Amino acid sequence: xxxxxxGGPTVLLEIEGxxxxxxxxxxxxxxxxxxxxxxxxxxxxxxxxxxxALGPVDAVLLTHDHHGDNLDEAxxxxxxxxxxxxxxxxxxxxxxxxxQGLATWGSTTLTKPGHPTIEVTATPCRHGPPLSxxxxxxxxxxxxxxxxxxxxxxxxxxxxxxxxxVKEVADRFDxxxxxxxxxxxQFPITGPLRYTMTAREAVDxxxxxxxxxxxxxxxxxxxHFREPPERARQVLGDTVRWLPPGTPTDxxx
Numbered sequence: 001x002x003x004x005x006x007g008g009p010t011v012l013l014e015i016e017g018x019x020x021x022x023x024x025x026x027x028x029x030x031x032x033x034x035x036x037x038x039x040x041x042x043x044x045x046x047x048x049x050x051x052x053a054l055g056p057v058d059a060v061l062l063t064h065d066h067h068g069d070n071l072d073e074a075x076x077x078x079x080x081x082x083x084x085x086x087x088x089x090x091x092x093x094x095x096x097x098x099x100q101g102l103a104t105w106g107s108t109t110l111t112k113p114g115h116p117t118i119e120v121t122a123t124p125c126r127h128g129p130p131l132s133x134x135x136x137x138x139x140x141x142x143x144x145x146x147x148x149x150x151x152x153x154x155x156x157x158x159x160x161x162x163x164x165x166v167k168e169v170a171d172r173f174d175x176x177x178x179x180x181x182x183x184x185x186q187f188p189i190t191g192p193l194r195y196t197m198t199a200r201e202a203v204d205x206x207x208x209x210x211x212x213x214x215x216x217x218x219x220x221x222x223x224h225f226r227e228p229p230e231r232a233r234q235v236l237g238d239t240v241r242w243l244p245p246g247t248p249t250d251x252x253x
Contacts, residue, residue, distance in 0.1 A: 001154070001177070001253045005243040007047045009063070009070055009159070009181060009218035012054065015253075016146065017115045021082070022061045022156055022179075023218075024075025025068075026051040033068030037135050039187040041069065045221035048246030051078055059084040059110055062099075063125065063158035063181075064139040065091035069222050070159065084110065086120055088138040104140060104165070105172075116146040121173075124165030125158040128195045136195065141166075143173050149253050151176030151212045159185075159218070161194055162201040170208040177253055178211045180240075182219040184227030198227050199235035206239065213251055214240040 002014040009023035026047045034040045051074050060082050065071045079085050085092075085099040086108065092101030102108060102122035110118040123141035126133070141158035152174035159181050160166055169175065180202050185195040196218070197205070206214055216236065220229045233242065243249050 001251045002248050003215070003243065003251055004049065004248050005215075005217060005245050006049045007045060007245050008221050010047065010075070011156075011179060011217060012049070012057075013154075015116075015118070015144075015154075016148065018110070018112065018118060019056060019058050020061060020110075021054070021057045021059075021078075022142075023063055023070040024051075024060060024078050025070065025072045026074035026078070027068075027072040029221075033072070035067050035187075038189045039224075041187075041222050041224035043069070043072075043222055051075075054078075057082045058112065059086060061120070061142045061156060062087035062091065063141060063156070064088055064127070064137065065095055066137050067159075069218075069224075086122075086142070088122075088140050090138045102140060116148060118144055118146045120144055123155065123158070123169050125160035126163050126165060127159045128161065129193045132193075132195075141169070143169065143175075149176060151253055153177075154253060155179070155209075155211075157181050157197070159196050162197050162205055166205065167208055170205075170210075175209045175211045177213045177215070177251055178206070178209055179215050179217050180205070182216050182227065182232060183222075183225035185224050186226040187224060194226075199232035202236060203239075215243060215251075216240055 089101030092099040125139035184198040
């Protein structure tokens with residue numbers, strides 16, 4: 001598998017001839033995005049690959065559609081040109097068109113002549129503290145399996161805190177490669193409450209999953225990330241692969 005970390009949660013995955021894109025964010029930096037209920041953030045860094053340099057995309061894996069740091073205007077403009085958009089059931093209703101909704105633990109398949117079939121399963125996310133769902137809305141992660149994997153499923157955590165639903169992934173899947181959304185998101189209006197995992201929580205989750213490869217994503221480039229990247233690197237150290245943005249990296253799966 002070849003992977004290019006474009007920035008934030010946006011990753012291009014090249015798998016046996018498939019080209020899959022996660023959470024498309026291609027807007028330029030500098031804009032403030034509102035997330036609802038008095039929360040907002042400023043984008044601090046632009047994408048390492050421009051949207052018009054991507055090339056064809058077979059499918060988009062969209063963890064949620066309603067936050068600008070996971071789907072912005074330039075990313076939204078890409079969606080009609082891809083084959084399939086997999087996202088939450090609520091997100092699919094909002095997006096319409098080629099969007100297909102998956103409930104937690106629901107599965108579907110991506111098929112293309114001459115290429116391996118990829119099974120995609122939606123995994124749990126809780127994008128905030130307990131009882132925050134009415135405010136933060138639905139989000140999902142994705143577990144991908146296909147014939148020829150040697151080390152287990154590819155898992156994309158999505159924006160989530162560490163809680164029982166995420167830990168259940170370790171019970172249901174043998175994870176070979178994990179893309180973990182980090183950053184320790186906080187907002188002034190909600191004080192110490194967190195909306196994504198910290199590096200320390202990632203260490204605990206890695207201990208449960210025991211994957212071959214861990215790749216942090218969505219941990220910098222936005223003002224609402226409260227855990228500095230240097231702190232995350234100190235905590236996680238050499239147990240993970242830090243991908244230089246825009247650089248194709250081959251991962252054994």
